[in-house]
Amino acid sequence: MDLSIFGYDFMMRALIGALIIGVAAPSVGVFLVQKRMALIGDGIGHVALTGVAVGFLMGTSPVWTAVVVTIVGAVAIELIRERGKASGDVALALLFYGGIAGGVVLIGMSAGKSNATLMSYLFGSLVTTSAEDLRTIAILGALVTVLMVVLRPWLFAVSQDEEYAKVSGVPVRFLNMLLAVTTAVTVTVAMRAVGLLLISALLVVPVATMQQFARGFTVTMFGAMGLGVVAAGSGVVVAGVGDLPPGAMIVLMALGLFVLVAVVTAVVKLARRTLLPTRPATVAATAPEPLDCHLDKAA
């Protein structure tokens, strides 16, 4: 394998950026999955497109306008969720379509921006990460991860049983808003790496992978962060060596890990069932029976 490409600064920046996003995204995603809002990342990604377009239009950095617009969108979604429970779904959908349509129209209005730039936000462009971009990714990624890890017991309580959290004096509203804002920040930061269309994969897939076999929340959370790092690191390396798009490669790696774990857990379960019977008494009593049945049939 020819790793010489990682001698270039831009490749190292891509790798470091991806690793930071790989650890930060699942740390937020685990709470979204717990709240059964796994697809919220996708929705906020749609809204981010409008943010990027606003940046193009105003000639400022699209990342910062995207941060602002997604935070507004995420808070709006949270307010809707908090109020009318039944209409939340529909309101969410409206916001998503509004985000995409608004983004496309605004980009059409901003002259001189090629489709290539838009594509880099839709599908990510890790290799164009500048030193300044990397600093932004590092600061925001670290902030998100530290907040999620430090506030884990409280965010867990709010996501697991909101009513109970209220009568425990947990600041439910504040934490829900914090999670919404953190999701927005994570989405915009990760949009550099994997693109708006794939961001939800990094938030959710490592968590789903851990869910297949983990027994507790803490294990799921830290395991998913580890898997995120593995997927991001291996994705960038494979993409660098094979000259492939890194964003999509990271997502493929995450999905590959999911499938691998699915197969391994299935095999382990099967092995357990056949090799170490969980109910020795019943198995012992019934074990000879199938044999008898076969004999009966044969006779």
Added chain:
Amino acid sequence: MAENDVPPVAVTHGVVHYGDRAVLHGVDLRVETGQAVALLGANGSGKSTLIKSSLGLVRLTGGEAALFGTPVPRFRAWHRVGYVPQRLGAGSGVPATVREVVSAGRLSRRVLGLPARKRDRLIVERALEAVGLADRAKDPVTSLSGGQQQRTLIARALAAEPELLVLDEPTAGVDAASQEALAAVLSDRVADGATVLLVAHELGPLEPLIDRAVVLSHGRIVHDGPVPEPAGVHAEPGHVHVHPHAKEEERLWT
């Protein structure tokens, strides 16, 4: 009932509407310090609604609710209150262990963002032991039987070391032995001066503990006083009742 101190639970003229429909029609409920009160009534009579509104989980459309003398909207001393909901919260796509769920009950005594102290962990272990789930602490809650999940919720409430325990059908789906265990735990707390408000359909082993019974019917209090005799006018239809789940649960999960 002339206690000097303020009542832990006080709902005055409580009215609750769900949509246009009134579910509680001006209910008065006062629970004095150290009392153990049972809230009885048929399905849908408004027991859960009354309990939730006393804790501020359901908004009163009329009247007011106070905890330890403070109106609920301004109440902050949540570590004084332990709540056991009727069932485990629905929202959890991610597995959580029994210990993780019980530890959430300790949050009312923790400072936001600071790690758990040794004492916090100790109390959580004690709560697990009190409900007989210490050996299941590392198992996912979803792998427990209904009765064991109920016990998990009781442990979570105990983890706050509360002065007031509010329990919504803590004995539903719990076998006879566990009901005895719960009765022992609760009478311990009452002996320590704690106040108990619990909803039940049948008191069973809890009966000796209960000082007073309040019976709700169609959102109104129709009895407030001694526990109604099974043979009396206020006889609970389900009072003599076999426990269908008794003993069955242990077999399922080993």
